[in-house]
Amino acid sequence: xxxxxxxxxxxxxxxxxxxxxxxxxxxxxxxxxxxxxxxxxxxxxxxxxxxxxxxxxxxxxxxxxxxxxxxxxxxxxxxxxxxxxxxxxxxxxxxxxxxxxxxxxxxxxxxxxxxxxxxxxxxxxxxxxxxxxxxxxxxxxxxxxxxxxxxxxxxxxxxxxxxxxxxxxxxxxxxxxxxxxxxxxxxxxxxxxxxxxxxxxxxxxxxxxxxxxxxxxxxxxxxxxxxxxxxxxxxxxxxxxxxxxxxxxxxxxxxxxxxxxxxxxxxxxxxxxxxxxxxxxxxxxxxxxxxxxxxxxxxxxxxxxxxxxxxxxxxxxxxxxxxxxxxxxxxxxxxxxxxxxxxxxxxxxxxxxxxxxxxxxxxxxxxxxxxxxxxxxxxxxxxxxxxxxxxxxxxxxxxxxxxxxxxxxxxxxxxxxxxxxxxxxxxxxxxxxxxxxxxxxxxxxx
Ligand SMILES: Cc1cc2nc3c(=O)[nH]c(=O)nc-3n(C[C@H](O)[C@H](O)[C@H](O)COP(=O)(O)OP(=O)(O)OC[C@H]3O[C@@H](n4cnc5c(N)ncnc54)[C@H](O)[C@@H]3O)c2cc1C
Numbered sequence: 013x014x015x016x017x018x019x020x021x022x023x024x025x026x027x028x029x030x031x032x033x034x035x036x037x038x039x040x041x042x043x044x045x046x047x048x049x050x051x052x053x054x055x056x057x058x059x060x061x062x063x064x065x066x067x068x069x070x071x072x073x074x075x076x077x078x079x080x081x082x083x084x085x086x087x088x089x090x091x092x093x094x095x096x097x098x099x100x101x102x103x104x105x106x107x108x109x110x111x112x113x114x115x116x117x118x119x120x121x122x123x124x125x126x127x128x129x130x131x132x133x134x135x136x137x138x139x140x141x142x143x144x145x146x147x148x149x150x151x152x153x154x155x156x157x158x159x160x161x162x163x164x165x166x167x168x169x170x171x172x173x174x175x176x177x178x179x180x181x182x183x184x185x186x187x188x189x190x191x192x193x194x195x196x197x198x199x200x201x202x203x204x205x206x207x208x209x210x211x212x213x214x215x216x217x218x219x220x221x222x223x224x225x226x227x228x229x230x231x232x233x234x235x236x237x238x239x240x241x242x243x244x245x246x247x248x249x250x251x252x253x254x255x256x257x258x259x260x261x262x263x264x265x266x267x268x269x270x271x272x273x274x275x276x277x278x279x280x281x282x283x284x285x286x287x288x289x290x291x292x293x294x295x296x297x298x299x300x301x302x303x304x305x306x307x308x309x310x311x312x313x314x315x316x317x318x319x320x321x322x323x324x325x326x327x328x329x330x331x332x333x334x335x336x337x338x339x340x341x342x343x344x345x346x347x348x349x350x351x352x353x354x355x356x357x358x359x360x361x362x363x364x365x366x367x368x369x370x371x372x373x374x375x376x377x378x379x380x381x382x383x384x385x386x387x388x389x390x391x392x393x394x395x396x397x398x399x400x401x402x403x404x405x406x407x408x409x410x411x412x413x414x415x416x417x418x419x420x421x422x423x424x425x426x427x428x429x430x431x432x433x434x435x436x437x438x439x440x441x442x443x444x445x446x447x448x449x450x451x452x453x454x455x456x457x458x
Contacts (some may be wrong), residue, residue, distance in 0.1 A: 032088060033338065035096055035288040035367035036322060037215035042145050044088065045223045048231035055231055056080045056231075058413050059250050059259035061238045061273070064094035065398055066391055067265035068221035068406060069231075069406020070413075074136070075228035077414055082229060083190050083222075084250070086237035093398060096369035098288065098318050099217075100308030102153050103132045103208040106377040109173045120424055125177065127408065127422035131400035132208045134407065139212070141382045142227065144220030147213045147323040151306035153209025156189055156190050156200040159455035162312035163202045171204035181206050193319075194302035199354040200311065209306050211320055214399065221403075241388075248388065250419050261387035265404050267402075268370035269330055270392060274384055276325050276392030279430035280374065281393050282437050287333035287368035289344040291351075292442050293325040298357050302327060313456075314448035316396075327351065327358055332445060341366050367409075373398045374429070379405060381425050389413060390428075397436050 027096045032038050058074055060067045063085035071083045085091060105112070105128055113121035132150070155170070157163035167183070174181045184192065184203045192205070222232045238249040241262065250257040264274060268283035294302060303309070303321050310318040319329040329347050333339060344366045352362040374380055374393035379401055382390045391409055394401045408423045418425040431437065 016196075032095070033367055034365070036288075036326065036328065036365040037055055037095055037099070037213060039365065040322070040324070041095075041213060042219055043218050044227055045232070047088070047222070047234040048226070050082070050231065050233060050236075050257070050312040051357075052255050053258070054082060054255065055377060056082045056256040057259070058261045058263060059084065059248070059257050061250070061267055062092070062265035062267065062269070062451075063218075063222060063232060064092045064265060064267060065218060065221065065402035066229070066267065066409070067263065068218065068225055069138075069403045070263050070265060070319035070409045071230040071232070071406075072221065072228055073407045073410030074413060075225060075230040077410065079414070081225070082259070083225060083318055084143050084236040084238055084252070085230045085234055088234035089222035089232060090215045092420065093369045094218040094265060094402070095215035096367055097214045097399060098308065098328065099212050099399065100153060100318060100320060101132045101135055101150075101210045101212060101216040101399050102308070102310070103206055104128055104174070105379070105397065107396055108170050109177060111170070116424060122345045123422045124424070127206070127404055127436055128401060129177065129179070130176075131404035132210065135212070135400050135403050137218070138221070138224065138403065142220060142224035144207065144217060144224065146216035146220055148210065148212040148217070150208070150210040152205055152207045154184070154189070154203050154205050154309045155193065156193065156203040156309055156311040158200065158311050158313050158452060159457060160201050161455050166312055167202065167204050168334065174206065179208065192303070192307070193307060193356050194304070194357065196356055205307070207456055209308065209400075211306065213310035214324065214397070217399070220292040238273060243385070246386075261389065263394070263409055264384075264388070264390040264414065267392045267394070268372035268457075269400070274388075274390070276428055276430055277384070277390055277392075279292065279434040280380060280428045281372040282431060282434070282441065283370040284373050284441055285333035285336050285368050286330055286371050286396070287339045287343070287366065288328055288349045289332035289360070289363045290322065290326040290328045291358065292362045292364050294321070294327055294358065299325045301357060302355065313452040315445060315452055326364060327355070327360070331383040335368070337368060339366045339368050377427070380429070381408065381421075381423050382428050383418065383425050384428070425434060
């Protein structure tokens with residue numbers, strides 16, 4: 013593995029919450045790399061702010077093309093949503109393929125569908141190429157309908173539209189989905205199975221991407237918050253606590269953790285807390301009946317529930333968090349109740365881990381790619397589908413930073429689209445959550 017540099021760029025004091033929060037993934041991940049150190053002032057072709065899937069995938073795809081790259085994270089690679097998510101590899105966006113064509117036109121719509129349809133394969137190919145140890149399995153992904161209306165309106169068209177594009181997807185009726193996921197027969201009306209998806213250990217994947225970026229010759233710096241960003245001639249200057257970096261181009265890959273480095277960018281995403289609980293490992297008899305095929309599942313609720321087994325047989329379920337950060341085991345009660353209702357054979361009374369992270373939601377539920385200034389790129393807002401999508405977005409950003417014209421990319425470059433009244437987002441999220449909960453219950457017949 014190539015290593016660079018001389019003196020430390022660590023600035024522990026500058027980012028107060030830089031230690032990795034406790035979680036199932038933090039407790040079971042592979043060890044991090046020995047991250048890079050910076051000399052007192054550095055120059056590079058591309059500086060990347062944020063070492064999640066977006067920033068790290070960008071770094072790999074740029075460094076392998078010979079660019080001099082520095083990745084900076086305020087905490088450490090995988091500290092953000094990338095090291096805390098459900099580890100479900102999901103193909104496609106929140107929008108159905110036909111809707112993307114209607115919104116983006118034939119040519120760009122089809123490019124986006126091809127790119128995002130191939131995103132899971134990109135994840136597995138990076139894992140293979142760099143030997144990333146992250147319990148990855150391409151066992152497929154299931155979307156479960158919480159009632160007849162979401163089945164007809166959402167699941168059936170989505171499955172049919174991917175089938176029409178050659179994907180070996182299939183619809184699941186009530187009995188099939190209950191057998192495949194081990195839920196009570198009345199839990200789900202039906203669903204669809206997408207063979208392209210699967211599961212991984214997300215923090216191990218993020219750390220593996222960081223090692224791959226280092227191996228390609230990029231520098232990856234932990235505990236290196238970027239404090240300001242300014243223009244000097246034809247370069248950008250990134251100020252850190254103890255050093256500064258001169259970069260020809262900058263990529264902002266800070267997603268739901270975007271601060272005020274660039275005016276207006278944070279207002280384009282609403283950071284919404286999602287949390288997960290992991291039970292103790294299931295006994296062998298129960299484990300054999302819960303998700304025997306090893307898929308990840310998300311349901312169609314607006315306040316969706318998502319679940320899977322980890323590699324040690326713990327049942328892991330996630331949903332909308334009742335608190336913003338650091339949930340306690342007592343906060344896990346709504347998810348324990350959901351497990352009891354949907355999976356009567358699981359006893360969720362003992363929880364091993366509870367943790368949360370922030371999902372970046374955009375106005376149109378699409379990820380956004382922006383050119384904010386000359387050589388200043390930002391990508392954010394994977395709307396809860398970032399394992400595969402952010403990995404693919406990193407490759408697209410690398411194309412843009414390598415000189416591919418915006419009009420020729422596999423994803424549209426758009427102008428930032430801020431949420432109105434962003435400062436009141438907490439009230440808005442609370443009100444929408446109550447409304448969505450009511451709609452979800454009505455559709456599920458509860
Ligand atoms: C609880 C939860 C469950 C999820 N489940 C799934 C799932 O099962 N499947 C799926 O596909 N997606 C899921 N997602 C979404 C997915 O995790 C995200 O879309 C993806 O990880 C975002 O990656 P990112 O690299 O864009 O941002 P992040 O991983 O959030 O990284 C942003 C980084 O920027 C850094 N940063 C911020 N400001 C600065 C600064 N000034 N200087 C330096 N660094 C800075 C932060 O420290 C952070 O590490 C989930 C998300 C959450 C929160």
